[in-house]
Amino acid sequence: MTRPFVNWSRSLSFTPAEYVEAADEDEVRALVSRARETGRTIRPVGSGHSSSPLVRTDGILLNLxxxxxxxxxxxxxxxxxxxxxxxxxxxxxxxxxxxxxxxxxxxxxxxxxxxxxxxxxxxxxxxxxxxxxxxxxxxxxxxxxxxxxxxxxxxxxxxxxxxxxxxxxxxxxxxxxxxRYELRRRAWCAPLSWTLDHLAELQHTNRNMDFYWYPRSDQTQVRTMNRADEEGTDRRGWYLTQTQADDRLRDVEVGPTHHTIPRSRDLRFEEIEYMLPAEAFAACFAEVRRRIMQRHRRVVGWRVLVRTIAADDIWLSNAYGRATMTIACLQNVDLPHEDYFRDMEAVFRQYGGRPHWGKKHWLTARELRPLYPRWDDFQRLRRRLDPDGVFLSPDLATLLEEA
The missing domain is CATH 3.30.465.10 (Uridine Diphospho-n-acetylenolpyruvylglucosamine Reductase; domain 3)
Known part of the structure; x- marks a missing residue:
């Protein structure tokens, strides 16, 4: 059968030649073999949360x-x-x-x-x-x-x-x-200057820590999580006491990880996120803030999210070989985002950023290849495992194949 596909943010829509919900591995193998014999591409799709066109195909869209x-x-x-x-x-x-x-x-x-x-x-x-x-x-x-x-x-x-x-x-x-274990999640609001002054301490004395920056108010929401049987140094209590902040801003939740870490998202948004070398974060964020305040504050209706990722050895990982901090700019789907995001991408690239594969960006293989030390190794393996390009849709070719 066939049917239109629309992703979570509704920014990507297409109609594949065939849409299949495979029931088992044997059916997957048969579909791949048929795609190879007929010269079609086949792309697997999950929940459709990604806003990049990784799943777009005029061939077979495979739902698992x-x-x-x-x-x-x-x-x-x-x-x-x-x-x-x-x-x-x-x-x-x-x-x-x-x-x-x-x-x-x-x-x-x-x-x-x-x-x-x-x-x-x-x-x-x-x-x-x-x-x-x-x-x-x-x-x-x-x-x-x-x-x-x-x-x-x-x-x-x-x-x-x-x-x-x-x-x-x-x-x-x-x-x-x-x-299994439980986490204690805390959140509180603070001025951006306070959050940046205490950022390193908050990151290294809590199991999980991130923050949102709200350009309209220049305030942040700080979020920390620690095991319920352990304590971090989240400074929430200290901050509320020192500033006499409104205690209604307090948010404390205790529960299993799959309840406390994810958040529900009722409003749809577009997002660009880049992974930066940790040492480049301060300068990069300062430039991001400067440009948003001077050029985009009028249209920025959503927040900016800052997180951390440990280094790894995965060939196409955005955190390959380096401790990483991320900056994500979010924008309501009903508001313009491209000029804003492209301006942010220019900043991220200036500081050695790598784009999140599942979010908005405008890089092609020519720009991506220098960012990944194992890029050529990945391409050789891809050609060995998929010699006929069964999985290589035009969008994926733009990402992986230099013209």
């Missing part, structure tokens, strides 16, 4: 929602079907007495889609979600199924953990998990 649920767990590892939504995964792991190490800001993404695009949370000790993958099953462009992990094809793991769906269709993932 029917391949969902936790398959097995043994205390240290848990295996789930690739189409499992993060919310359902959190509940399934919790029922088994387990939890993921960290999560992102929303929970309606599929686990395969979230890891394939570099979804991340925050915390100086935590990498993006893909770093929690220790194994995968992959249907390659030739229809072959590969087990990839510590014991099978371990040399492929740094590439396949985050691959934009360019190496094949992931059907199962195996996660490094831990016994």
């Amino acid at each position: 929602d029917r391949m969902a649920g936790v398959i097995s767990d043994d205390g240290d590892l848990a295996t789930a079907w690739a189409g499992t939504k993060l919310k359902a995964l959190g509940e399934g792991l919790y029922d088994a007495g387990l939890a993921m190490d960290n999560l992102g800001d929303v929970d309606y993404q599929s686990i395969a889609g979230a890891t394939a695009t570099g979804t991340h949370g925050t915390g100086v000790r935590f990498g993006n979600l893909a770093t929690q993958l220790v194994g995968l099953r992959l249907v390659t462009g030739t229809g072959q199924t590969l087990d990839i992990g510590r014991d099978d094809n371990p040399d492929l793991l740094p590439a396949v953990r985050l691959s934009l769906g360019a190496l094949g269709v992931i059907t199962q993932v195996t996660l490094d998990v831990q016994p």
Whole structure:
């Protein structure tokens, strides 16, 4: 069958030649083989939260929602079907007495889609979600199924953990998990100057910490999370006491990780996010703030989000080889965003930023290649696993193939 596809923010819409909801791995292999024989592209799709055109195709759009649920767990590892939504995964792991190490800001993404695009949370000790993958099953462009992990094809793991769906269709993932635990989440408002003055302390003495900056008021909302059985140095109580701030600004929540970390998002928005070398953050943020206040404040209706990610060794990870801080600019879907985002992208690039794969950006392979030391290795592997370009849609070719 076929039907139009519209993503979460409604900024991307297209009608593939065929839309398929695969029920099992055998059906995935058959679809890939058929696409190869007929010269069509096939693109896997998760929840459609991404605002970049990674899934757009005039061929086969493959939905894995029917391949969902936790398959097995043994205390240290848990295996789930690739189409499992993060919310359902959190509940399934919790029922088994387990939890993921960290999560992102929303929970309606599929686990395969979230890891394939570099979804991340925050915390100086935590990498993006893909770093929690220790194994995968992959249907390659030739229809072959590969087990990839510590014991099978371990040399492929740094590439396949985050691959934009360019190496094949992931059907199962195996996660490094831990016994379930609860987090205490706190939030309070403070002037931007105070937040920046205390930023390093807040980041390094709390399990998770991020902040929103609101350009219209020049205020921030600071958010910290720590295990309920441990305490961080969030300074919320100190700040409220010293400033006699309105206690109604206080927000404290205690619960399991899959409830306390993700937030619901009723309003739709567009977003650009870049990952920066941690040492470049201060100068970059100062320029971002200057440009927003001088050029864009009139139209900026949403906030700017700042988070941290630990370095990793994943070839296409935005945090490859360096401690990372991120700056994300959000804008309501009903407000203009392109001029604003393009101006921010120019700043991010000036400071060595790498774009979030699943969000708005305008870079092509020519600009992306110098940002990733293992770029050429990834391209060689992609051509080996998908020699006929079954997964290489025109949009993906723009990202990965230099003209």
